[in-house]
Amino acid sequence: xxxxxxxxxxxxxxTIGSIIRPYGDTTGDGMVxxxxxxxxxxxxxxxxxxxxLANKMGIEPAMVVHxxxxxxxxxFFVVYGSVQHLVDLDxxxxxxxxxxxxxxxxxxxxxxxxxxxxxxxxxxxxxxDAHTVGIDAILNVKGFAGEKGLEYLREMAVTxxxxxxxxxxxxxxxxxxxxxxxxxxxxxxxxxxxxxNTRELAAAFREAMGTARPLLVVGGPRFDPAMAADLGVDKxxxxxTTPGExxxxxxxxxxxxxxxx
Amino acid sequence: MNTLTLDPMLVARARELAAxxxxxxxxxxxxxxxxxxxxxxxxxAGLTGTDPVTGEGxxxxxxxxxxxxxxxxRDQVGLASGVALPVWHALASGAAPSLQALAEQVxxxxxxxxxxxGTDAERARDAAHAAVGGGIARIDANRRRREELVALHGNxxxxxxxYLIVATGDIHEDIPQAQAAARAGADVIAVIRSTGQSLLDYxxxxxxxxxxxxxxxxxxxxxxxxxxLDDVSAELGRYVRLTNYASGLCMPEIAVLxxxxxxxMMLNDAMYGILFRDINPRRTFVxxxxxxxxxxxxxxxxxxxxxxxxxxxxxxxxxxTVTVSQLLNETLxxxxxxxxxxxxxxHAFEIxxxxxxSFRLELAHALLARELFPDAPLKWMPPTKHMTGDxxxxxxxDGFFNLAGALTGQGILLVGMMTEAVxxxxxxxxxxxxxxxxYVLDAAGNLAEDFAPPPGGFIDxxxxxxxxxxxxxxxxxxxxxxxxIQAIADGTFGITRRPAxxxxxxxxxxxxxxxxxxxxxxxLSTKETARA
Numbered sequence: 001x002x003x004x005x006x007x008x009x010x011x012x013x014x015t016i017g018s019i020i021r022p023y024g025d026t027t028g029d030g031m032v033x034x035x036x037x038x039x040x041x042x043x044x045x046x047x048x049x050x051x052x053l054a055n056k057m058g059i060e061p062a063m064v065v066h067x068x069x070x071x072x073x074x075x076f077f078v079v080y081g082s083v084q085h086l087v088d089l090d091x092x093x094x095x096x097x098x099x100x101x102x103x104x105x106x107x108x109x110x111x112x113x114x115x116x117x118x119x120x121x122x123x124x125x126x127x128x129d130a131h132t133v134g135i136d137a138i139l140n141v142k143g144f145a146g147e148k149g150l151e152y153l154r155e156m157a158v159t160x161x162x163x164x165x166x167x168x169x170x171x172x173x174x175x176x177x178x179x180x181x182x183x184x185x186x187x188x189x190x191x192x193x194x195x196x197n198t199r200e201l202a203a204a205f206r207e208a209m210g211t212a213r214p215l216l217v218v219g220g221p222r223f224d225p226a227m228a229a230d231l232g233v234d235k236x237x238x239x240x241t242t243p244g245e246x247x248x249x250x251x252x253x254x255x256x257x258x259x260x261x
Numbered sequence: 262m263n264t265l266t267l268d269p270m271l272v273a274r275a276r277e278l279a280a281x282x283x284x285x286x287x288x289x290x291x292x293x294x295x296x297x298x299x300x301x302x303x304x305x306a307g308l309t310g311t312d313p314v315t316g317e318g319x320x321x322x323x324x325x326x327x328x329x330x331x332x333x334x335r336d337q338v339g340l341a342s343g344v345a346l347p348v349w350h351a352l353a354s355g356a357a358p359s360l361q362a363l364a365e366q367v368x369x370x371x372x373x374x375x376x377x378x379g380t381d382a383e384r385a386r387d388a389a390h391a392a393v394g395g396g397i398a399r400i401d402a403n404r405r406r407r408e409e410l411v412a413l414h415g416n417x418x419x420x421x422x423x424y425l426i427v428a429t430g431d432i433h434e435d436i437p438q439a440q441a442a443a444r445a446g447a448d449v450i451a452v453i454r455s456t457g458q459s460l461l462d463y464x465x466x467x468x469x470x471x472x473x474x475x476x477x478x479x480x481x482x483x484x485x486x487x488x489x490l491d492d493v494s495a496e497l498g499r500y501v502r503l504t505n506y507a508s509g510l511c512m513p514e515i516a517v518l519x520x521x522x523x524x525x526m527m528l529n530d531a532m533y534g535i536l537f538r539d540i541n542p543r544r545t546f547v548x549x550x551x552x553x554x555x556x557x558x559x560x561x562x563x564x565x566x567x568x569x570x571x572x573x574x575x576x577x578x579x580x581x582t583v584t585v586s587q588l589l590n591e592t593l594x595x596x597x598x599x600x601x602x603x604x605x606x607x608h609a610f611e612i613x614x615x616x617x618x619s620f621r622l623e624l625a626h627a628l629l630a631r632e633l634f635p636d637a638p639l640k641w642m643p644p645t646k647h648m649t650g651d652x653x654x655x656x657x658x659d660g661f662f663n664l665a666g667a668l669t670g671q672g673i674l675l676v677g678m679m680t681e682a683v684x685x686x687x688x689x690x691x692x693x694x695x696x697x698x699x700y701v702l703d704a705a706g707n708l709a710e711d712f713a714p715p716p717g718g719f720i721d722x723x724x725x726x727x728x729x730x731x732x733x734x735x736x737x738x739x740x741x742x743x744x745x746i747q748a749i750a751d752g753t754f755g756i757t758r759r760p761a762x763x764x765x766x767x768x769x770x771x772x773x774x775x776x777x778x779x780x781x782x783x784x785l786s787t788k789e790t791a792r793a
Binding site for chain 1: 441444445456457460536537538539572573645682687688689692693757765
């Protein structure tokens with residue numbers, strides 16, 4: 001009974017300092033449930049194998065409460081049991097992102113209430129690079145990894161200029177559109193073309209617009225996110241970046257925060 | 262059987278407006294061709310293979326001969342007359358012994374094309390007609406073969422058909438997974454395509470193992486998977502259907518390859534590519550009409566993509582956009598020769614489960630689709646937007662989705678995964694999902710018989726409201742001078758504006774000249790006339 005564990009303690013119930021165990025229905029019982037599939041036909045041997053795995057996972061004693069065959073060579077298990085491991089809360093380190101990941105409605109809300117107009121975003125592949133799969137994944141409504149692209153955000157005015165856009169053209173388009181941010185995707189890395197193109201991009205914007213230039217964001221599978229300053233851009237995204245990360249960064253970098261800093 | 266008290270005048274008005282809005286699209290499609298339509302003509306005539314000097318080593322990056330030939334014709338004489346006249350003129354003049362040999366001359370840079378006139382043109386038309394007729398005959402034979410196999414093995418024993426997705430990126434991994442899924446109860450296997458294939462302006466070739474989050478749609482992959490499903494169909498005594506995606510820049514060619522390799526269903530939506538992939542509207546509509554004519558001939562059931570509207574907008578506020586899209590898809594499909602039994606019109610269970618009465622609203626929307634399209638095998642799509650990673654809640658939600666499908670007589674049920682938005686489905690995820698479907702269909706599969714929402718009740722009223730909103734929106738679309746095309750440009754439809762001259766693939770659209778000749782269109786239309 002939970003009340004029991006609570007009595008006589010200050011702070012977290014039933015803990016010794018910062019050490020805790022999983023909670024089933026009694027403080028300190030360590031109960032967990034898990035499920036997995038083993039590539040063996042169903043039967044007593046399979047159940048034994050599941051118990052062995054559970055024990056090695058630290059679940060002791062373990063109960064295979066359910067198993068059934070999948071196809072002919074696989075068995076699915078549900079296991080309950082008490083896990084022997086302890087969790088030390090003091091040893092938990094939470095890595096904090098420089099900016100929070102926001103949902104679509106949070107992004108739209110932030111732009112609407114704190115910018116008061118649409119956030120203008122231009123995207124392109126520059127140089128001879130014809131691989132638009134990266135910029136398309138970030139911008140197109142369809143999106144990537146289950147996240148909708150930036151076009152989906154009602155408060156962003158997104159234009160995808162497509163492939164093989166020249167740097168001077170991109171600068172003039174950005175100026176004409178009063179772009180808040182320019183997103184450039186680079187896939188081709190032959191002879192470090194992606195780095196050369198990015199430096200050229202940064203220099204062109206600096207020369208044409210100085211400090212009034214839009215936020216410059218580049219991305220591609222072979223970029224190192226630590227290189228932003230070296231390349232002269234504001235942000236570099238590497239492999240596996242999702243539209244939500246990019247959109248959240250744009251809000252972080254371009255929209256004044258609610259409380260004065 | 263459930264019945265809503267839909268106003269028949271309103272239903273008729275909805276169809277009238279949809280036809281009106283779609284007419285400019287049909288006119289546009291008739292006046293133009295595209296590089297992909299022309300490549301599809303060459304593929305029907307049997308042209309296969311890739312130019313070996315392209316692609317930097319990877320087979321799937323090599324440029325197909327179909328692309329090389331169409332590009333060469335375009336460079337030399339343009340495509341306004343179509344590719345058939347110059348190609349078969351060259352062949353009839355003895356420039357090369359075969360289409361394949363002519364393609365190799367294109368590769369070597371020695372092929373010369375001209376648009377023939379007079380008796381030369383007549384000779385070229387006859388030759389092209391005969392060559393493309395071979396491909397159409399193979400599609401016809403495949404359709405008959407499917408009918409034989411369905412008669413031999415049988416259809417699934419009940420509706421809805423259970424539709425399951427396989428997507429490993431490697432055709433040789435897909436095959437055992439698809440066979441296992443069929444043994445576990447799947448009636449339809451869909452092989453999802455590699456990310457971004459819809460934006461490739463060529464169809465890769467060969468048996469591929471390197472797709473990302475999906476497997477390339479290639480003729481060889483189609484053939485391998487269909488053969489594997491034929492084996493498992495014989496084993497199970499049930500014809501297991503195969504699905505792929507006729508969308509993106511190569512829609513006409515993929516449709517042809519599906520017909521040539523006896524695929525059974527194809528995803529094919531009127532507006533998906535435009536709205537969600539930023540493919541040029543003109544390109545999409547021209548390509549789409551051709552691909553649908555091929556599907557009609559091949560006896561393929563198309564699946565439309567209305568579920569996408571609901572994942573990008575509120576499923577209650579925007580429910581009527583699904584109805585509008587279904588009506589537009591229907592009218593464009595009929596125009597291309599598809600019959601009602603071939604229309605897997607899409608819709609989805611995407612209402613926020615936190616919302617009061619969400620299940621009753623889902624039933625209202627599902628019944629509306631059922632009653633508007635009584636003879637179409639509706640494609641019922643599972644929740645994705647509100648699948649959060651809480652797999653337990655997800656499993657329950659999928660159970661309600663399955664129940665709604667059974668209760669409202671849906672034709673094709675895409676099996677929902679509790680691990681949606683978590684991982685690509687594990688073996689156990691698929692197995693648990695199929696158990697969920699089986700339980701619901703065994704327990705309540707015939708409940709539709711007892712379920713008739715009362716006239717004027719919550720469900721009946723909601724369906725009426727959605728239909729009225731749909732008619733309003735269709736009215737606004739039909740009012741535009743260029744109908745659907747201008748409406749899409751103005752952002753009337755959905756979340757984005759897509760101007761007629763924007764997006765990918767516009768440079769592949771060509772206005773037809775008076776002497777234009779497309780033997781495939783001629784052959785496909787002949788059948789249409791004969792049937793009508």
